[in-house]
Amino acid sequence: MKTKLLALLMTLSLVGYGQSLLKGRVTDENDQALPGVNVLIKGTSQGTVTDANGEYSLNSVTPDAIVVLSFIGYTPQEVAVGGRTTVDIKLVPDTKTLEEVVVIGYGTTTVKELTGSVSVVNGEQLTALNPVRIDQALQGQAAGVQISSASGSPGGALNIRIRGLSTNGDNNPLILVDGVPYSSDGLNALNPSDVESINVLKDASAGIYGVRAANGVIIVTTKQGRKNTKPSLEFSGYYGVQQTTKKLNLLTAREFAILKNEAFAAGGQAPPFLNANVGNGTDWQDEVFQNAPIQNYNLNLNGGSEKSTYSIGGSFLNQEGIVGGTKAGYRRYNARLNFTTELAPKVTLQSVMLYTNERRKTLAENGISSVLFNTINASPVATPYTSSGDYAFLEDVAEVINPLAQISNTFNESNVNKIVGKEELTYKINNNFELSGRAGYNYAIVDDKTFSPLVYYGSGKAQNTALNAALDPRTTEIATGVSIPIYNNVTETRTSYFNYNLEAFLNYNRTFQEFHKVKATLGASVFADVNKSLTGTGYNVPYNSNDFADISATDGTNLLNSTSSWQNESRLQSYFARAEYGYGSKYLLSALIRRDGSSNFGKNNRFGYFPAVSAAWVVSEESFFNTGLIEFMKVRASYGVSGNDKIGLFRYRALLGGEGVYPFNNQLVNGVAIGTLGNQDLKWETTKQTNFGIDLNLLNGKVEITTDYYIKKTNDLLFQPDISAISGAYGAGSSPPWVNGGDVQNSGFEFLINYNDVIGDDFRFNIGYNLTTIRNKVTALPAGVDFYEFGAFGVGGGTATRMQVGYPMGYFFGYKTDGVYQSAQEVTERGITQAGAQAGDLRFVDNDNSGTINFSNDSDKTIIGSPIPDVIMGINVGMSFKGIDFSATLYASIGNDILRNYERQQPLANLLSYKMERWTGPGSTNENPRLTTAANNNGVISDYFVEDGSFARIKNIQLGYTLPGTLTDKIGARKLRVYVAVNNLATFTKYRGYDPDFSTSSPVVSGIDYGFYPQAKTFMAGLNLNF
Structure with missing residues (x-):
């Protein structure tokens, strides 16, 4: 024992x-x-x-x-x-990304099994870029995506174009945040530190969203916690200083005096300056531009238990303007909650809520009468202030006012409170079936206020709201012989935007006999959008001061006081289905269809069907594929149909408007007429897209290559063709009906290559390059329409762009030039009549070979440029060694043209310094015409004002250092990283304007530079601290 x-x-x-x-x-x-x-x-x-x-x-x-x-x-x-x-x-970073998850809408897949064309920007890229706003992170990162600035001011909008311009209307993509449609102000309101990844659906993969997917889909996924992890606290922040990326080369005071004397003399007028030595003068750009601070702080708490996860975030951004300082300031507060819990063994609830508060002040940023337009054209001989310290009047140039006074007298404020969220319930029926229900919402209240004080900028200025320098009010006649004063006024507007999205979908996932993998999605969706607005204007604010600018403080009996309101509602009902099949991860097939019904269209075309199909062959899985260089190769093809219903409300209805009075028995009687004819056959624009692609992985996953070729055809564009007033509509104040009748085609090639390597235990290196070519062409217009004209050149200079079959959308339309006449003899002997031409004037091309340059019609005008680039590309470099990391991003746009339209054609307006190289006599130059105040045709729209807008910009450079864990452990931290960075460090371009990286929201006038607010160069220092 x-x-x-x-x-x-x-x-x-x-x-x-x-x-x-x-x-x-x-x-x-x-x-x-x-x-x-x-x-x-x-x-x-x-x-x-x-x-x-x-x-x-x-x-x-x-x-x-x-x-x-x-x-x-x-x-x-x-x-x-x-x-x-x-x-x-x-652990060593994984350079093989075939199993990386890609969000494709109502589901996910892996890079290996993806059959469509999707661009992904992950959290690591976002950290390296450190963007002020999340849409900036897409520029130069995602092939096929073009990002340009509508305004470089704080909080200013960006324009996002996916695979070119598809419509003459709204080209913005559908944006989804955690599956919820994100509208109103786009991606600007999101905090970049809240984002985990961005997926861009570019081809048939976007078809699952049907009528809203014609311009592509951007899916933003916010950060989530992980199960069974202790709370992790992350803090990040930076402080920076912004400055303008460029100052224009304008004439100095002395150069200005010399050239203006010459111009006046040539025009037969007395020179304005008796002595060209007029002193140093005023550099108005130095007066207007300033260094502006920017600061951003973020706090995130993440964690999870066995059944729940949570991620909570908050942030603060404060940014002043490089023009106007706090008068163009932007503040943003963000709060986020992403919570997931298992309510029962098979039931999961996800709750997401994003709150944003934006406060923005704005100036006149773009166009004629903007601050920068006045800055460029102000006389350098004039002074900003009088001897008593008041703002001086600029009397020399009509419509050009003192930009410093303009900034001081501008009071525009906007306050946005926005909540976006969802409640999503998922029931895992068994290992194969999963049922989900989602209720998403988007609610925003926007409060706008504008105070217009009594101001006086000098004699004859259109911007004057006062009668004289004593600020006496002007008067207006409200009845025969009865006039009342027009005092200062304040306008306040409250607009509410609310939409909700109810969705239910069933997912099926099963693998048969280890080789047959089947996935399917079946769902339904209801989307409603309800908006309303109320505006009031009150006159006679006390003391002519913004401090008292509130309607309650104005004169309530003033006859000019006014109120107005509007409201609208739209709905979308949808059903969708998608099926995916994979045989041994070798042959992959996906097909989907969506049926949408939209209240934006009449009963004859309210519903539409949008199918798509895609397939892929993983060649590297074949037994015959045996190469040591390429370990993964996939060939893809897709075709899909999607729609666009962003046309405004009730365009199919006949609307009242037009004439205000009718004659009856020789008496005028108040009434209304049909202002817009209805069109019950109006239907959505339809985009049909074909895509072919190849994916390669080489050198043990270190090299990834993706190529795509796409053809994107958009049919049934919406127009308002001219009709005769005898039809009973289209009279004074009316507009023609909306019809479908135009087609546009975009085609191009996308190429992406990434190289990632880990050398030894300490050195990590990656470099990426992406390229996109774009060819845009209008292929059809409504019957009987040869072209549409848009935009304006100068003041009273006619239209600037056209939309015409066979040409790119919004191409520049004007005269071609052939140098400068060198002598009067050349003018005579040329054999072409050009009215008023003298030696030193531009030689215009006789496009119609009539022997006469026609300035009274368009017969000699032709295409003189296009704002659409031939190629856009991005280069991204990153490396780390021990605790040191470095990253850089470059973005380039090649082949786009810009129409220079910010120079005022006035005798005493300032000029760019290239005018020093003007024609002064035979042989002096063959590029720039003479200067004269006499009437001439040198200022008509021509290729003389069109410049190459190609550019390459160093978007971001960042250098960081992560302290060793042995040091951070001593302060109880998990990670501490400090860094310095520069955004928009340098721009390489031939363009003379402030910033070649711009566009307008309208696709047909996107390349006209009216004096855009440039993007800022920013120097910053920051840290990341994790506990």
Whole structure:
């Protein structure tokens, strides 16, 4: 008995000796802790995940056990315990991305199994870019996506174009945030630090969203917590200084005096300056531009238990303008909650809520009468202030006012409160079926206020609201012989935007016999949009001061006081289905269809069907594919139909308007007429897109290559063709009906290559390059319509752009030039009549070969440029060594033209310095015409005013240092990184204007520069601190 007991004790002792507690810490390549790493004992179900400090512990681990570690974005590792009780492990970033998850709408897939064309910007790229606003992160990162600035002012809009201009209307893509349509102010209101990834659907993959997907789809996924992780607190922040990226080369005071004397003399007028030595003068750009601070701070808390996860965030951004300072300031507050919990073993609830408060002040930013337009054209001889310190009047140039006074007298404010969120319930029926229901909402209240004080900028200025310098009010006649004064006024508007989206969808996922993988989605959706607005204007604000600018403080009995309101509602009802099949991860097929019904269209075309199909062949899975260089190769093809219903409300209805009075029995009687004829056959624009692509992985996943060729045809564009007034409509104040009748085609090639490598244990390097070519052409217009004209050149200079079959949308239309006449003899001997031409004038091309340059009609005009680039590209570089990291991004646009339209054609307006190279006599120059105040045709729209708008810009450079874990552990932190960065460091371009990277929201006038507010160059320093 004693012997058996002794043997049992020895056995238990050996077992206890052979199994022990194993613990350790998991870090990244910078020795920073990695929370949430899966740690598993190979061959068993025993495992855990690392905590917020990257630490783990496992009981009863045998000495010969093997630990398996896996974490998204890192290469899985197997480590032998070898009898140790402490095993610290460093994970290496994964350069193989075939299993990376891609969001495709109502589901996900992997890069390997993706059959469509999707661009992805992940969290690591967002950190390197550190954008002020999230849409800036797409520029130069995603092939096929063109981002341009509508205004570089704080909070200013960006224009997003996916694979070119598809319509003469709204070209903005559909934006979804965690599955919820995100409208009103686009991506500007989102906090970049809240975003986990951005997926851009460009081809048939966007078809799942049907009528709203013609311009592409951008899916933003916000950050979520991870299960079984301790709370992790992350703080990030930066402070920076902004300045203008460029000053225009304008004439100095002395150059101005010399050239103006010459112009006046040539025009037969007395020179305005008796002495060209007029002193240093005023550099108006130095007066207007200023260094402006910017600061941003973010706080995020993430974590999770066995059944729940949470991610909570808050941020603050404050940005002043490089023009106007706080008068053009922007403040943004963000709060975010993303919470997921298991209500029952098979039931999961996800709750997302995003709150944004934006406060923005604006100046006149673009166009004639903007601050920069006045700055460019103001006389350098004039002074900003009088001897008494008041703002001086600029009397020399009509409609040009003192820009400093303009800034001081401008009071525009906007306050936006916005909540976006969803409640999504998912029931996992079994291993194959999953049912989801989602209620999304988007609610915003926008309060706008504009105060217009009594101001006087000098004699005859259209911007004057006062009669004279004493600020006496002007008067207006409200009845025969009855006039009242027009005092200052304040206008306040409250607009509410509300939409909700109710969706239900069933997902099916099953693999048969290990080779046949089937996925399917079946769903329905209801979307409603309800908006309303109320505006009031009150006159006679006390003390002519913005401090008292409130309607309640105005004169309530003033007869000019006014109120107005509007409201509208639209709905969309949809059903959709998608099926996916994969055979052995080798042959992949996806097909979908969506049926949409929109209240924006009449009963004859209210519903539409939008199908799509895509397929892929993973050639590298074939037995015959045996190459050491290429380990993955996939060929893709897709075709899909999507729609565009962004046409405004009730365009199919006959609307009242037009004439205000009718004559009856020789008496005028008040009434209304049909202002717009109805069209019950109006239907949505339809985009049909074909895509072919190839995906390659080389050198053990270090090199990724993606190429796509696309043809994108949009049919049934919406127009308002001219009709005769005898039809009973289209009289005074009326407009023609909307009809479908235009087609546009975009085609191009996309190329993306990324190289990622880890050299040794410490050096990581990556470089990426993407290129997109764009060819845009109008292929049809409504019957009987040869072209449409848009835009304006100068003041009274006629239209500037056209939309015409066979040409790119919004091309510049004007005269071509052939140098400068060098002598009067050349004018005579040329044999072409050009009215008023003299030596030194531009030589215009006789386009119609009539022998006469026609300035009274368009017969000699032709295409003189296009705002659409031939190529856009981006280069991204990143590297890290031990704790040091570096990244840089370059973006380029090549082949686009810009129409220069910010120079005022006035005798005493300032000029750009290139005018110093004007024609002064035979042989002096063949490029720039003479200067004269006499009437001439040198200012008509021509290719003389069209410039090459190609540019390359260093968008971002960032240098950071992450402190070693041994130091951060001492302060209780998991990670501490400090960095310095520069945004928009340098722009390489031949364009003379402030910023070639601009466009307007209208696609047909997108390349006309009226004096755009430039994007700022920003120097910043910041830190990232994790606990």
